């Protein structure tokens with residue numbers, strides 16, 4: 377089966393010469409949910425920005441469901457890779473929720489009942505259908521994050537990439553968003569510093585550190601490796617206990 381996402385020998389230096397990625401290699405199968413962990417400055421955002429062509433690789437390739445990311449494929453890639461930014465206000469800019477969620481699919485040429493169906497289904501999936509006619513800036517932060525997820529789901533993406541989805545959410549909103557994400561039938565790559573959230577949602581984790589993949593494996597196994605965590609400045613919350621089976625090597 378074609379991988380959902382394939383990253384091969386990806387290296388990137390910013391124009392000022394800062395080398396952020398040094399040859400990143402991994403593959404994500406369709407339907408997998410993968411956490412991307414790593415300390416500040418590891419290169420996570422830089423990597424994510426390559427997945428839908430915001431940045432162009434210095435070396436290496438990124439392929440989404442068999443299609444290489446590049447200038448010619450940009451429109452199709454942006455349909456296939458849905459990026460949910462950390463700050464929903466970077467994603468919501470229309471007068472109503474309906475218009476924000478319709479924006480992407482309308483750009484793809486959808487109109488009328490098909491467009492309405494996409495918008496309503498996406499909002500329903502995140503539990504925000506009732507807010508369809510409200511201005512996004514009247515919503516709470518957690519509600520805006522859900523709407524931001526809906527703007528991306530309305531594109532029916534192949535891969536959903538989320539940057540810090542649990543940040544600034546209260547415990548109930550954090551849990552509800554986890555339930556929504558768990559219910560989606562889509563490949564997920566989630567950047568997070570929230571290790572319990574990674575464990576809860578993602579069967580697999582990648583550790584990116586110093587611009588390279590330092591570990592790739594079952595999330596439970598990675599989080600049980602205290603030397604690995606310490607080497608890459610990853611910390612479980614104080615008092616957090618891993619489920620028993622995950623202590624064994």
Ligand SMILES: Nc1ncnc2c1ncn2[C@@H]1O[C@H](COP(=O)(O)OP(=O)(O)OP(=O)(O)O)[C@@H](O)[C@H]1O
Pocket residue numbers: 390391392394395396414415416417418419420421422423
């Ligand atoms: N626009 C830029 N110009 C130059 N260097 C940059 C730029 N953006 C990021 N960097 C550098 O690239 C490296 C990787 O940064 P990146 O933002 O990808 O890390 P990150 O893992 O997302 O960090 P965080 O967890 O803090 O968000 C860092 O050394 C950073 O200083």
